[in-house]
Amino acid sequence: DVSSRIQAEERLQYLATRDALTGLPNRLLLQERVAQAIAQAKRSRRRVGVLFIDLDRFKNVNDTLGHRIGDELLKRVTASLSAALRETDLLARLGGDEFMVIVEDFEDSSVLNRIALKLQDAIAQPFEIEEHDIYVTSSIGIAVYPDDSDDPEGLLKHADVAMYRSKELGRNTYQFFDASLAEHRLKQHTLETALRTAVKEGTLKLHYQPVMRIADKAIVGAEALLRWHDEEHGNVAPQVFIPLAEESGLIHLLGDWVMRSAAEQCVAWRKAGTPLKVSVNLSGRQFYRDGLAQRITEIVRGAGCEPGWIELEVTESSLLHDLDSIKKVLQQLREEGFSVAIDDFGTGYSSLSHLKHFPIDTLKIDISFIADLETDPGDAAITEAIIALARGLGLRVVAEGVGTKAQLEFLELRGCHCLQGFWISPALPPVELVEFTKSRH
Numbered sequence: 001d002v003s004s005r006i007q008a009e010e011r012l013q014y015l016a017t018r019d020a021l022t023g024l025p026n027r028l029l030l031q032e033r034v035a036q037a038i039a040q041a042k043r044s045r046r047r048v049g050v051l052f053i054d055l056d057r058f059k060n061v062n063d064t065l066g067h068r069i070g071d072e073l074l075k076r077v078t079a080s081l082s083a084a085l086r087e088t089d090l091l092a093r094l095g096g097d098e099f100m101v102i103v104e105d106f107e108d109s110s111v112l113n114r115i116a117l118k119l120q121d122a123i124a125q126p127f128e129i130e131e132h133d134i135y136v137t138s139s140i141g142i143a144v145y146p147d148d149s150d151d152p153e154g155l156l157k158h159a160d161v162a163m164y165r166s167k168e169l170g171r172n173t174y175q176f177f178d179a180s181l182a183e184h185r186l187k188q189h190t191l192e193t194a195l196r197t198a199v200k201e202g203t204l205k206l207h208y209q210p211v212m213r214i215a216d217k218a219i220v221g222a223e224a225l226l227r228w229h230d231e232e233h234g235n236v237a238p239q240v241f242i243p244l245a246e247e248s249g250l251i252h253l254l255g256d257w258v259m260r261s262a263a264e265q266c267v268a269w270r271k272a273g274t275p276l277k278v279s280v281n282l283s284g285r286q287f288y289r290d291g292l293a294q295r296i297t298e299i300v301r302g303a304g305c306e307p308g309w310i311e312l313e314v315t316e317s318s319l320l321h322d323l324d325s326i327k328k329v330l331q332q333l334r335e336e337g338f339s340v341a342i343d344d345f346g347t348g349y350s351s352l353s354h355l356k357h358f359p360i361d362t363l364k365i366d367i368s369f370i371a372d373l374e375t376d377p378g379d380a381a382i383t384e385a386i387i388a389l390a391r392g393l394g395l396r397v398v399a400e401g402v403g404t405k406a407q408l409e410f411l412e413l414r415g416c417h418c419l420q421g422f423w424i425s426p427a428l429p430p431v432e433l434v435e436f437t438k439s440r441h
Contacts, residue, residue: 019093021071022078030092030100034152037104038145048145049103049112052159053081053119056137056171058097063288064325069129076127077136084122089115100156109144109176116140116174137172139163148177161185168243192244194230199245199253204228206261207427210436211279211398211420214412219437221277221311223420224262225427226254246285255286259296263303263310265430270309274434279311279341284318287325293332300338307337311362315343319358330359341398346386355393363390367401370421374406387414 017029025033037048055077062070074097081099082091090102103115119140126133141163149155162177164185169175198204208222228236245251259280266278286292300307312333319326319342330340341362342355346369355363365386369379383399390397399411402421411419425436 019095022075022093024078024099025090025092027092027094030090030094030102031152031156033090033092033102034155037102038150038152038155041104041145044105046105047107047109047147048155049106049109049115050143050155050159051101051103051112051116051119051174052141052143052156052163053099053101054139054141054163054167055097055123056139056167058136060288061134065132065134069132069134072129073127073134073136076129077123080122081119084118085115100159109147112142112144112176113174116142120172120174139166139171140174141166141177142174143177158182164188167247188244191233191236191241192248192250194233195228195241195244195250196248198228198230199250199257202257204254204257205429206258206265207429208265208278208433209420209427210425210433211277211418212424213418214408214416217440219276219424219440220418221279222433223279223313223427224258224265224281226258227427242283246283251283251285252289255283256295256299259299260303263300263305266309267303267305269430269434272434274437275309276437277309277311277339279313281313281315281343282318284315284326287318287329293329293336296333296338297336307333308339311339311341313341313343313364316345327358334359334361344400346382355389355395360395362396362398364398364400365416367421370399370401370407371403373410374404380410383411384414387411387416391415 017026017032018024019026034048034050041048058070058073061073074093078091078093078099081101085091085101088104092100092102094100101115101119103112106112120138123136123138126135128134141159141161143149143155143158143162145155148158158177161181162175165175165181166173168188175181205227206224207227208224210219211221211223212218213220226238226242228238228241230236242251245254262278262280266276269276289295296312297307300310312330314326314330334340339361340359341364342358342360343364344366345363346366363386365383369383369386372379373383374380387397396417397415399407399416399419400421402408402411402419402423404423408419408423428436
């Protein structure tokens with residue numbers, strides 16, 4: 001009968017344009033609505049804003065708590081975002097952890113500022129799902145018709161570019177599109193492609209910064225630091241390419257390569273009579289991969305290296321994302337014989353009570369406190385407190401970024417165990433490091 005056929009067609013039409021999980025308009029309907037909004041704005045000489053919302057680190061929720069909880073979280077986030085919008089605004093889900101809002105009929109772009117803040121506030125409270133408190137933040141990119149583009153495709157693309165910039169700025173923020181962003185994004189993209197090639201072809205290098213024991217001025221270890229020289233981009237700083245590797249997922253390949261190279265180097269030095277403990281940095285992202293402890297152990301033993309010759313460094317800020325699972329991995333690594341250091345200590349927000357229960361051997365005082373030791377009484381007091389705290393907990397303390405004799409004397413007086421920094425030596429290629437170590441003895 002005709003009416004049931006019409007109903008069935010309407011139902012099909014609805015399903016084709018809706019997201020199955022949340023019931024929100026999907027990408028197809030969104031593109032249609034953006035085109036309609038632009039056509040209308042042309043006639044009324046008004047503006048259209050699109051806000052591209054990406055949930056930060058949503059993948060971790062799926063990886064650590066499973067897809068069922070991830071799906072439930074997406075439904076809750078949808079409800080919170082919807083409640084924060086006006087009836088005239090359209091919220092759509094693009095897929096995964098990406099949402100888009102269309103805002104019509106406004107003159108001043110500051111309206112979009114307020115909406116972005118409202119959306120971020122709406123999901124700021126923890127969502128309680130099956131006894132888990134899950135904290136969500138979002139990165140938002142904003143593009144405006146006609147300022148940034150006068151066609152639907154361009155507008156959505158520019159909002160995407162602005163969203164990526166929010167992520168680069170540390171997430172949990174929003175950014176408006178501007179032309180320099182597009183240029184920046186393109187540069188990031190070409191850099192990422194070059195990094196992929198470098199990892200595949202093995203053109204990255206490790207340099208090693210000596211670690212000196214203060215008591216007898218002996219070089220007792222070395223921190224492995226990545227160096228990348230690219231023909232087109234020149235020397236690329238780790239603070240530029242490590243975040244790129246993390247965002248693109250290259251960090252796992254890169255992390256494996258660093259671990260293997262450092263372990264092989266450590267063995268070669270020992271055979272040649274230079275028994276240094278080698279420190280290797282782990283990215284917080286590497287902990288999201290199952291079986292990390294086993295993988296690291298296999299790589300290190302596979303290189304003929306004893307885990308006791310390697311110290312693994314984790315930054316304090318990376319511990320914040322999933323304390324319990326990271327703690328478990330570090331525990332396993334320590335049982336295998338590795339020692340563990342907290343890097344950049346004092347810059348994160350970890351409560352001191354964690355330290356007591358955390359499987360660690362070493363605290364590394366961040367360079368930002370050391371740099372102003374002589375002139376900033378606050379930094380001097382914090383450094384002194386960290387040394388006393390670490391010693392009280394039976395931990396080794398290493399100061400990073402020591403650049404002057406006065407800093408060395410301050411640290412020595414307070415009982416700091418080891419240090420590294422330009423006062424001793426910058427990071428050196430492996431051969432030069434051996435020569436340096438021998439010249440010190």
